Amino acid sequence: MEIIEVAGEVLRLTDPEQAGKYVVQVKGEVHGLAQGDHQGVTMNFGTPGKSSDEGRF
Structure with missing residues (x-):
């Protein structure tokens, strides 16, 4: 059993x-x-100083 499977079993128990x-x-x-409960997340992508429409993925 791999460590991830073992961790999942511990959580289930x-x-x-x-x-x-x-x-x-x-x-x-x-x-x-971003995953989880009660998150407050700010993500900035692209190059600083450009408009929000530029540099989008």
């Missing part, structure tokens, strides 16, 4: 209501993934 709450599978390039 200790806090079954939270286990499996977020299932994220990322394939490819990701910019600024």
Whole structure:
């Protein structure tokens, strides 16, 4: 069993209501993934000083 599987099993045993709450599978390039409860996230992409329409991904 790999460490991630073991960690998931520990979570299921200790806090079954939270286990499996977020299932994220990322394939490819990701910019600024934010996951979780009660987040306050500010993300700035591109070159500072350019308008918000320039430098978008």
